Amino acid sequence: MTSSLPKDTYSDSAYEKAHQDTFAPPKSRAIKPVLPSGVSQVDFDKALEDFTSAVGKGNVFVKQALAHYIDPYELHEDESKGKVPSAAICPASVDELSRVLQIANTYGIPLWTFSRGKNLGYGGPAPRLNGSVALDLHRMNRILEVNDEHAYAVVEPGVTFSDLYEYCVKHKKKVWPSTPSLGWGSVVGNSLDRGTGFGSLSNQHQCISGLEVMLADGELVRTGQFGITNSPSAFISKFTFGPSIEGLFLQSNLGIVTKLGMWMMPQPPAYMACSFSMPENEDVEVMVDVFGEMRRNGMIPNVVWMVNLIESLCVRGRRRDLWKGEGPIPEWRLKELQKELGTGFWTARWGLYGPAKTLETQLADIREHLRKRAPTGTLCGTLYSGENGNLLEAKSVPTEHGLMWVGVPSLFSLPLMDWAIVNDATGKPAHGDYAPIIPSSGKKVLDWVQQCKPLYQQAGVDFMADFFMHERHVIFTSMYAFDQQDAEQRKGIESLHYGMHDIATAKGYGMYRAHVHHMDMIAELNDFNNGAYRRFVEKLKASAIQNPAWFLQYYEVKPLIDMEMGLTRVANEKASNFDINHAVSWHASCMSMRTGPFLFEAAAGRFGPEAISQALREITDWAITAGARRSCIHAAQIFKLLFHRKVSDMISFQSIVSLFHAGLVLGLYIFAMPDVEGQDDIDLFDDVDWVALGTTGLTDSSELRTSTVHTLPAARIIRDGGNFTISGLPLRNGHSQARKCWLQFASLMLGLGRWKSRIFSRILHVMCDNLSDVDLGDSLDEE
Structure with missing residues (x-):
């Protein structure tokens, strides 16, 4: 290292x-x-x-x-x-x-x-x-295929937009990649985060066709037609049999994408660089309405990028060269700059691609439409065609009209970060944004602009903005540049960001992605049915992510909100409308906070005999912790729930897996736990007041919710240790007692008779026969 x-x-x-x-x-x-x-x-x-x-x-x-x-x-x-x-x-x-x-x-x-x-x-x-x-993953950087005929590429995560473009040039491929304004990012990373490019395939996440994903246990899965060995349609069709699962790996941690198929734009015979500007800030209303209509009716088939005056100035130089005063540049100075540069306050840019005659006809239709709806604006269109009837070479288009519009990556927008720097010797360029999804309505967009501008004034920064116009919505990037070394600016920026969030929340606007500091805040916007979307996603994560550290991090972030919701639900799990699988899932999540399912599977022999000794050593250390004792209570409750199931209960696959892991956890705890003297303290099948128990044993910094927690038997044994009983029968350590536990779990699994329950039951029987006290002693001797 x-x-x-x-x-x-x-x-x-x-x-x-x-x-x-x-x-x-x-x-x-x-x-x-x-x-x-x-x-x-x-x-x-x-x-x-x-x-x-x-x-x-x-x-x-x-x-x-x-x-x-x-x-x-x-x-x-x-x-x-x-x-x-x-x-x-x-x-x-x-x-x-x-x-x-x-x-x-x-x-x-x-x-x-x-x-x-x-x-x-x-x-x-x-x-x-x-x-x-x-x-x-930047070292996983192979370009596996670029296909001219069907216009797609297959890449690994480390491939940048620049890498892909240079590969296409070198190998004379007749395709153009969609690229964002900075070409140093990953094709895979940007697409999975729903980043937006330019050109005819700007919605990059909608151009994904075929993923290879490594799951948490190291297993590889391929999606869609890519999941069929040697399929000639692996990267050319999104149609598939059964659920389409590509979306599960966008902005998620359900797996790691190792290969991605991406559709590309065929190299066109001609390209027209188009722009339309209007002079006033309030003109954004009519521009959104007019261009939204043209996006929906197909008159403009590609994304329209709208930029305000401040952002246009940012890529041309620094603020200090245009205004020396404190605070945002005043309106009168902006008007002067607008006149000097001969530009509008808002400028729309887009590209048209195809045969030259077709593009000229398209522009004529657009011009006529704008003449009627926005007569005070200025339309420009510049046509570029391939030489001698050939396809157009992207590099032949001048910088001011080319770059990302023709698939050529660059560092075009990097100077934007320097906008707020006053002193090169002490300043550090930085930027951020708040980017809500707003309906393609001029009135709503103008309202957003008017409500946000005062917040920028209060923060002392210039209101720079751009947005991408899709058919029915806009992604409005409320941008801010600041000096990271300036404490006052940082404080103002934080206030600005939360202020915009308050406005967005009141209007029901969601974000299309979020800063790592704000992910919980943005996720909470999905509030329908008391956060049903988030609960569903958490269930998927509980199923797909075996590493217990994930569960720990989530509940440590919001222990008083999410845990209370979960505790309240489980405390009322006998209610008629509560599903048994939900209760099992909650117990399994809590159990996993202080256990690692893979560690226990290693002790069961999943990774071979060499891994068993190491796993047993770690389980022996774990067995003396408060978290282990809390995990055992949840494991027993999973058994109890499924033992007392009704005939009408439809037991899910995840509940079967949770029962198997509960058997491993409880059995291996019994197998490895230290000798404890004294009276039996708690029966693992007793009801527990989960709300009063709170997070005791789940995190290192658990707080006691009420004074009654001091008297709870479950809390005492979690904190201080002690003996367990199950249905009145004392539990003692060693293989003999663990064997009894595993046989009970194996019998219950066999009775369930669903999914892989027979296989899991067989594994527990094998553990009964093959694991002995000698194994544990040998493991400790090795230490």
């Missing part, structure tokens, strides 16, 4: 320099080491050794090298609020990635995955949970 800063991240020197400049180590402080939540220093050191063995010592980064893995535009100086990883790992292949996941699962280490870390303004590569290991 290394503490040296990463280098040679990009093969292009201009991109590498921009990367190094952006992620220059913080001037004000060193990066302090942080551990993954719930992981000891000893275990973390072992994990780092294993990670190094998996990917090579030059691809595991720690200490000051982590300057490249934090948000370069972080608002918070307080390290308790900032987002910092514990290490960074850079696998180069699917095999290396699989080994990394296995190691992470073994030690219960949360991973934060990204492709290139260039989601700047939204946290960049910074983790959602402090102490996560940054999983950097």
